[in-house]
Amino acid sequence: MKIAITSTGNSLDALMDGRFGRCMYFVIYDTETGATEFVPNPNKEALEGAGPASVQLVASKGVEKVISGEFGSKVKAIFDSLKIQLVILKDPHITIGQIIEKFATQKK
């Protein structure tokens, strides 16, 4: 399964980005292969519609789960209809590596 995580930087040490639509990077993590891909968010400075454009981006990567600090109501509704699961993490100090570890260990 592929998971998207919003990130403040392009390494595993980077903290999770609390914003969905305007995050710095999206990390696409594949739980089967363990591969990670860091995608700079082209929508972070969009005047309008950063949320939907980011849905477009992560959904077209084929993810089944998205992890971030918050989601707007519109974005939530679209993800719901696409059957993509949303996970909201409220810890501002958690790193991408820690999140991935969590999901890796959960699998076992």
Added chain:
Amino acid sequence: MKIAIASGKGGTGKTFVATNLFYVAVKNGRNVTLADCDAEEPNVEGFLQGKPIRKKTVSQNLAVIDPEKCVYCGKCRDWCIYNAIICLEEQQKIYLLEDLCHDCGACLVACKFDAISETERRLGTVTTSVIEEDSVLTEARADVGIYSSVPVIKAALTASGTPSLLLMDAPPGISCPFITTVAPADFVVLVTEPTPFGLNDLKLSVETLEQLGKPYGVVVNRDGLGDHKVYDWLEEKNIPLLMKIPFDREIARIYSQSLLVAAEDDSYAKQFLLLLQKIEALCKN
């Protein structure tokens, strides 16, 4: 001359100032229009009983996509610079986010499969009422749940025409509806309360007006209620304090009966006239 009356949040007394200013201007024989631009919660009409002479519906066109005809090619999405369309080629899904559609028409041109058409959406109304000869109220009233009241406010401003004096009751806050209202103003009156919250909101409003390069001054409502910090700050920043309205039971009573204090009490009529003259003098500088 165009004067906007604004405040950082609702309930600080901007409608009180706007309606009383309107009253004294009318009494002084001015050709004046009051535009209630607080489209989400218009309440001027409660204080000024007039005769409605025109009611206009404000609407906007929107693109709609017919999923039967759509082949999920994604071209419309690529053409939409407002990010209003999500098209997922693989999942065979398409979404149009109405709130983000600016009716630019690009997607209609882009689609070669005739899957996109236009539909009309109602946003609100603009009502024009005659209060007295030569004095008019135009009210912007947005429908509940619309994404932005800006088109309704713009329609109300257009309907207000060019009277010799235009007063505009601005929406609270500093977002787009506020900016739309103050944009045409020659002067902005900021109404605040002498409390920490009042000062905080005032600072935000001032910052926005500084960015817009608008001349402004401050009216302190419910003077005597909080502390002296608002006054100290105004002095420090050299911002004109235009008027102090005392925290007075009598004013509250008159206001709660939807009456105008300038009509009930001559001394207030004089003070509001003075306020108007001060603003006019500041505008000439």
